[in-house]
Amino acid sequence: MSSGYDPGTGFSRVINEIEETAIALLLAGMTIVTFINVVLRYGYNTGLIWGLELTTFLFAWLVLFGVTYTVKITANLGVDAVINLFSAPVRRVIALIAGAICIGYAFLVFKGAWDYWANFANLPQTTGRWFPTGFEEMKRSSFRGWYETVDIPHPAWLDWIEPLMNEGEEYEKIPRFIPYAILPFGMGLLLFRFIQAFVRIWRGHSTSLIVSHEAEDAVEDVKHMNAGD
Template sequence: MRWLDRLEEWIVIAMLVAMTGLTFVQVVLRYVFNSGFTWALELTTVFFAVMIFVGVAYGVRIGAHIGVDALLRLMPSGLKRGVSILVVLLCLVYAGIVIAGAWVYVSKMKMVGVELEDLPIPVWVVRAILPLGYALMAFRFGQVLWQLVTGKSDSLHLADEAAEAMKLKAEEAKA
């Protein structure tokens, strides 16, 4: 699955670069040449949506999402693992509900046949990122669940903002 890991990273990078580049060009055109693209904001929004929905799955994969885990940290390893499995299962249920609802929504948009306001792209094509992004996120939660069930991990890996802040403060003090 290394190819999927790299694909996620490249999509997030490409969307960020495309958003930044298009916004920069639009600002230069608007303030230097008193011109611009009517479709730039809409395309930037599309890039942002793709980046966010792929980025959510990426965040699950690398454990970058924040969570309230103070109680979890106090639990013994076996209980911690059990609670983590329950939490991941609930996340998978949530993802499944959103995927189902998004699928219905995208299907209706396809039936209606509406295009974006400023670009000749069907709305359903752009909104397809909803079920796709959540499906990718569900896949990543499935990987976390597998790690927990097989004993390769004993808890969810969440971002520890306090530890990161303390580390940053210590590095600043050294400088």
């Protein structure tokens, strides 16, 4: 059964590589940090104080990348028992309506994600309650780049951001705008994926937005394996 996923070319292929590489690195990072912490705790009665916070951030990044990845490969579960009662043209219209709703939702979440992250990145929030109508006027008192994480130490190779974000003051922990950057990036990527899915349906390359027939796919896999015996 075809998923409707097409890796595409150019910009889309670059985004694909970024997603897949990021997911692999995040999984590896979580595994390594957790393993080291277990060894230190049970072998040496110590541990990485910042390990839990780091793995929490890595997991949050993994979740947001995973959301966009499942949209890309149409792996999200869906119930289409009612939709399948209609003819193919009607199902296509329903899929397009669902796609438009998903795009609108992703756009609103992207706006909220930017506005939240901007507080920590010394950047202006958008104006407008639902849709951005511009950017608010920034004052020095509005800068929040000095907010730090709780435990993760600030590495020396990031000292160059101190004059830019913290008026030259030293960071003891990494600033929050770094781990929180996944919010606008991840939601922007989700918006991009929903637009891609909508275009696939519009062009007739796919008949469904994000429906995955997991059980049917598993049966087909087993059938193919048995056929090869």
